[in-house]
Amino acid sequence: MPVFCSSCENKRAVLKRPKTAHSLCKECFFWAFEEEVHHTIITARLFNRGETVGIGASGGKDSTVLAHVMKVLNERFDYGLKLLLLSVDEGITGYRDDSLETVKRNQQQYDLPLKIVSYEELYGWTMDAIVKQVGLKNNCTFCGVFRRQALDRGAMMLKVDKICTGHNADDIAETVLMNVLRGDIARLRRCTAISTASEGEGVIPRCKPLKYAYEKEIVLYAYFKKLDYFSTECIYSPNAYRGHARAFLKDLEAVRPSSIMDVIHSGENLSVREGVRMPVQGTCSRCGYISSQALCKACVLLEGLNRGLPRLGIGKHHRLHGKILAQQPLTEREERKLRAVDF
Amino acid sequence: MAAPIALHLEFGGGAELLFDGVKDHHVTLPSQSEPWDMKQLLVWIQRNMLKERPELFVQGDTVRPGILVLINDADWELMVSGVSWSTSFRTKIMWSSSLLCMGVNRRPHKKTECGH
Ligand SMILES: [Zn+2]
Ligand SMILES: [Zn+2]
Ligand SMILES: [Zn+2]
Numbered sequence: 001m002p003v004f005c006s007s008c009e010n011k012r013a014v015l016k017r018p019k020t021a022h023s024l025c026k027e028c029f030f031w032a033f034e035e036e037v038h039h040t041i042i043t044a045r046l047f048n049r050g051e052t053v054g055i056g057a058s059g060g061k062d063s064t065v066l067a068h069v070m071k072v073l074n075e076r077f078d079y080g081l082k083l084l085l086l087s088v089d090e091g092i093t094g095y096r097d098d099s100l101e102t103v104k105r106n107q108q109q110y111d112l113p114l115k116i117v118s119y120e121e122l123y124g125w126t127m128d129a130i131v132k133q134v135g136l137k138n139n140c141t142f143c144g145v146f147r148r149q150a151l152d153r154g155a156m157m158l159k160v161d162k163i164c165t166g167h168n169a170d171d172i173a174e175t176v177l178m179n180v181l182r183g184d185i186a187r188l189r190r191c192t193a194i195s196t197a198s199e200g201e202g203v204i205p206r207c208k209p210l211k212y213a214y215e216k217e218i219v220l221y222a223y224f225k226k227l228d229y230f231s232t233e234c235i236y237s238p239n240a241y242r243g244h245a246r247a248f249l250k251d252l253e254a255v256r257p258s259s260i261m262d263v264i265h266s267g268e269n270l271s272v273r274e275g276v277r278m279p280v281q282g283t284c285s286r287c288g289y290i291s292s293q294a295l296c297k298a299c300v301l302l303e304g305l306n307r308g309l310p311r312l313g314i315g316k317h318h319r320l321h322g323k324i325l326a327q328q329p330l331t332e333r334e335e336r337k338l339r340a341v342d343f
Numbered sequence: 344m345a346a347p348i349a350l351h352l353e354f355g356g357g358a359e360l361l362f363d364g365v366k367d368h369h370v371t372l373p374s375q376s377e378p379w380d381m382k383q384l385l386v387w388i389q390r391n392m393l394k395e396r397p398e399l400f401v402q403g404d405t406v407r408p409g410i411l412v413l414i415n416d417a418d419w420e421l422m423v424s425g426v427s428w429s430t431s432f433r434t435k436i437m438w439s440s441s442l443l444c445m446g447v448n449r450r451p452h453k454k455t456e457c458g459h
């Protein structure tokens with residue numbers, strides 16, 4: 001017995017929306033999804049006419065849906081934006097190949113320019129070479145840190161005004177929860193922000209047009225639209241703790257679908273008592289990227305790789321920053337600690 | 344006595360990796376006294392098809408949260424519970440992927456256990 005669409009009432013419903021519990025047909029769902037993203041973009045004033053916007057494209061479902069919806073909305077509502085796809089090639093043999101092929105097809109399908117920046121050209125190291133040095137266990141630290149900067153550096157090369165990324169409601173709820181669990185007040189304050197203003201030289205403003213879109217709807221939007229995406233994307237720095245937070249959220253969502261949005265709202269509405277000490281946001285003295293330490297994480301990791309001390313960026317070794325900056329040699333004990341790699 | 348049911352099962356979004364990487368499966372559910380429902384189908388899939396890591400696929404007597412199930416191209420959450428299977432059903436089961444870490448070596452595992 002088919003369920004009918006609660007909006008148009010004459011077509012067969014294809015999904016139950018987690019956000020509203022409405023049953024919608026394909027056409028009504030596409031419309032509702034796109035209109036909501038448009039509403040997000042307009043209310044938060046994410047873009048200005050004439051801007052060049054780089055869409056962080058991994059070939060995964062989120063960024064593919066983002067690219068598609070941005071293209072549709074830019075035309076439907078005449079935003080007047082110049083859109084382009086921006087991809088990062090980490091240099092992982094056999095892993096990125098498929099997703100980069102997907103991005104290349106997206107370029108054709110959506111008729112958007114594409115720029116691929118490689119770790120090799122940005123850092124002088126491919127992920128394959130990094131894995132050889134640090135082992136599989138720690139490579140996500142590198143991948144996450146390097147990727148975040150790679151998008152910025154790529155965007156600067158292309159003189160892009162803004163970057164938008166495919167982070168969805170589930171991602172943001174997960175991050176809120178993580179920051180609560182870690183007691184990271186500074187990040188907790190920032191993580192629900194839909195856009196970040198330029199935080200200094202070398203950092204391009206970023207925004208998240210899919211902030212209020214549930215993962216389930218993104219997957220189904222891509223599926224029903226038959227969008228071409230690659231399903232095994234490497235998610236930014238996955239770790240066991242984050243995995244538990246995600247699984248916990250999904251369990252909550254199964255009981256009450258609004259949980260995802262509830263967590264985001266809690267994060268947005270938390271206010272921090274006056275007098276709580278916040279870390280001072282500075283810039284990396286080597287590359288100019290935002291950093292609360294003398295050296296940003298990427299520069300520390302790179303230094304470690306180049307000196308053959310791959311553990312340098314993995315633990316907390318802030319007190320060594322001065323030595324690194326001054327190009328001073330490390331003591332034998334310091335070196336020994338940093339060289340060991342546990343697999 | 345319900346007759347045997349021929350079923351077209353599809354796995355996607357990474358879920359196929361738990362089934363030898365094969366996305367399309369044509370299977371026949373044996374005849375049994377009661378009609379087949381989702382709960383029984385999951386048990387059957389687990390016993391007869393699943394190659395590894397059942398905990399990535401089922402939780403309790405339903406699919407793990409984060410897995411989407413489509414029946415004849417419609418979200419199964421639309422159906423009231425206790426839907427029983429018929430021959431005309433084409434079922435697609437797909438991961439929405441975020442709980443499953445593919446890692447660099449492409450061996451799927453729960454993110455709750457990976458230490459990268
Ligand atoms: Zn409708
Ligand atoms: Zn730096
Ligand atoms: Zn993993």
